[in-house]
Amino acid sequence: MLQYVTLEIDGADIVVPRGLSVLDAAIEHGICIPHLCHVRYLSDIGSCRLCIVEHVVNGRSKITTSCTLRVQEDMVIQSNTERIRKLRRNLAELLVAHAPNSRAIQDIAVRCGVKEVRYPFRNENCVLCGRCVRVCSECAGANAIGFVGRGKNRRVDSPFGSLSEFCVECHTCIELCPMSIQPCIGYMEPGEERLCGACESQLDLADELPGHCVWCELGENFQCGRY
Amino acid sequence: MLPLRLDSILEGRRSQPHQLIEVLQDVQEQEGYISEEAMRAISNELGVPPMEVYRVASFYKAFSMQPRGKNVITMCMGTACHVRGAKLLLSQATGLLGVNSGETTDDGLFSIEQVNCLGTCALGPVVTENGACHHHMNPSKLRKLIKSIRRAGMEETSDE
Numbered sequence: 001m002l003q004y005v006t007l008e009i010d011g012a013d014i015v016v017p018r019g020l021s022v023l024d025a026a027i028e029h030g031i032c033i034p035h036l037c038h039v040r041y042l043s044d045i046g047s048c049r050l051c052i053v054e055h056v057v058n059g060r061s062k063i064t065t066s067c068t069l070r071v072q073e074d075m076v077i078q079s080n081t082e083r084i085r086k087l088r089r090n091l092a093e094l095l096v097a098h099a100p101n102s103r104a105i106q107d108i109a110v111r112c113g114v115k116e117v118r119y120p121f122r123n124e125n126c127v128l129c130g131r132c133v134r135v136c137s138e139c140a141g142a143n144a145i146g147f148v149g150r151g152k153n154r155r156v157d158s159p160f161g162s163l164s165e166f167c168v169e170c171h172t173c174i175e176l177c178p179m180s181i182q183p184c185i186g187y188m189e190p191g192e193e194r195l196c197g198a199c200e201s202q203l204d205l206a207d208e209l210p211g212h213c214v215w216c217e218l219g220e221n222f223q224c225g226r227y
Numbered sequence: 228m229l230p231l232r233l234d235s236i237l238e239g240r241r242s243q244p245h246q247l248i249e250v251l252q253d254v255q256e257q258e259g260y261i262s263e264e265a266m267r268a269i270s271n272e273l274g275v276p277p278m279e280v281y282r283v284a285s286f287y288k289a290f291s292m293q294p295r296g297k298n299v300i301t302m303c304m305g306t307a308c309h310v311r312g313a314k315l316l317l318s319q320a321t322g323l324l325g326v327n328s329g330e331t332t333d334d335g336l337f338s339i340e341q342v343n344c345l346g347t348c349a350l351g352p353v354v355t356e357n358g359a360c361h362h363h364m365n366p367s368k369l370r371k372l373i374k375s376i377r378r379a380g381m382e383e384t385s386d387e
Contacts, residue, residue, distance in 0.1 A: 143276035148285045159277040160263050166276075 007075040022066040022077055023051050033079045034088065034108055036095070036178060037129035038067045042138055047130050049091050050108065054078040063087065089113045096195065099124045101188055104178035106196040114195060121193035125179055126156060132173030142166040145173060232257055233265060237272050244275045247283060251290055260291045288342065296331040296338035298376050301355045305344030308351035312365075316352055317341065319366050323373055336380050337373070 003018040009026050016025040021044060026033050036048035046065035054061040055069060056076040066079065078084070092112035096105050097119035105127065109117075130147070133156060137143045144167035148157040158164045174180055183196045236253045240246040250269055254261050261284050270277040284290045302308075302317050317339075321327055324337050331338045345353050350362035354369060361372060 137276075137278075143278040146278040146282045148282060150286050159281040160266070164278065 005071050005073045005075075007071050007073070007077065009077045010079055016071055018071065020071050022053060022055075022069045022071055022075070024067075025071050026066065026077075026079060031079060033066055034092070034112055035067060036104065036108060036127075037131060039131055039135070039176060042131070042134045044068050045130050045134070047128060048095070050088060050095075050112070052084060052087060052091070054081055054084055085113060093117055094119060095127055098122050099127045099179060100193040100195075101125070101183060102127075102179045103181040103183045103196075106183045109195065117195055121190075123188070123190045123193055127178065128154060128156070129178060131176040131178070132156060135172050135176050140168065140170055140172060142168060142170075233268055237269070241272050242274050244273055247273055247275055247280065248287075251280075251284055255290050260294045262292075294331065294335075297336050297380065298357055299338045299340060300373075301340045301342055301345075302328070303343075303345045303347075303351065303353040303355075304341050305348060305351070307348035308344075308353055311352045313352045316354065316364055316366065316369055319369055320373070323370065336377065 004015050005018050006013055006015050007022075007025065008014075009022070009029070009031055012029070012031070014025060014029045016028065020028075023033055023035060023038055023044075024040070033051045033053065035051040037046070038044055038048075038051060044065075044067035046068040049065055051066045052063050053066040053069070054077070055064055056078065061078070063084070066077070089112050092105075092109040093114045096109040096114060097117050099105055100117075100121055100123060128147070133146050136145050142164070144164035145156055145158050148155055158167070185196055188194070233254065236250055236257070240250055247269070250273065251261060254265050254269070258265065266280045266284060267277060269275070270280045273280075284292060300320060302313060302320065304313050304317070317328060320339055324332050324339065326332050326337070326339060328339045328341045345355065345360070347353055347360065347362070350360070352364045354361045354364045354372070356372060356376065361368070
């Protein structure tokens with residue numbers, strides 16, 4: 001039998017089954033916490049850090065990723081405070097500076113309130129969210145790709161640098177990759193990267209209602225509770 | 228067919244995925260590096276996906292996936308050693324041997340490696356040669372060290 005716990009997210013009391021993550025609980029109840037590396041049917045590793053929330057314990061708040069935080073009885077979570085918005089905006093800014101050629105990342109940056117990018121663009125083609133790696137080991141069971149190296153040399157690669165014999169070419173890794181959707185203004189060459197301005201309606205909304213849901217199209221692909 | 232040496236390392240550890248790091252350490256110690264064949268054999272024998280073996284081997288600095296030279300010269304690049312001129316020593320070593328750090332000389336005698344700290348900051352700058360620690364290094368001591376190793380290596384080959 002399912003056990004239920006009651007917790008408070010942004011002032012709302014919600015009841016969810018035990019064992020769920022705070023992010024899943026919030027999405028289920030229509031509270032939008034931006035996230036990138038989380039996929040509902042995969043385990044969470046908290047690599048994108050976008051889903052950070054404040055977890056209030058004894059009047060003191062700790063900041064942690066909500067996808068790796070399990071629900072507990074009488075938990076108090078705040079997902080949309082000034083402090084969180086500021087941190088999240090900065091994280092999104094770093095992500096979009098690292099890999100601007102992705103619609104998913106551009107949209108998330110807009111949604112998190114990024115208006116200009118203060119960091120140099122790197123135009124990388126991977127943000128190490130680990131979606132492909134997890135789907136390969138957990139759903140396909142192939143373990144054909146994984147993280148190699150560490151620190152700034154960390155990258156996704158096949159074993160020994162050549163296509164693994166266990167790869168069945170299901171292409172689920174490509175499907176889940178946030179870099180597989182180009183920004184609406186098309187591919188940006190190195191040197192001409194910018195924050196995508198084509199979603200101006202969203203930018204306006206983000207301006208008027210800071211931190212509120214702007215019904216981004218991204219929500220659909222990222223299992224937003226509103227869709 | 229497994230090489231005999233790998234066989235003895237794997238003895239008693241087969242089908243135990245948690246032994247992965249120990250096995251890799253033993254292979255590293257015996258062979259001086261971990262080859263692709265060794266990794267594939269380990270993956271087969273321990274029941275760990277090849278990706279996992281490759282990931283672990285590439286993560287730790289202690290494992291090398293290229294053959295290393297007979298003498299591994301490890302330069303400490305930690306804060307204390309850096310302040311006392313470790314960078315100078317590194318450039319001297321690379322200049323003397325003609326290879327960059329992480330590479331091996333053509334005759335297979337020397338490899339240069341960088342580490343972030345050896346934990347003996349009071350003795351810095353520190354250089355280790357095959358695990359033997361040389362403290363308070365300076366360019367002339369380093370030159371002498373490399374010269375003596377090279378002479379020893381030459382004598383060995385001439386003896387044979």
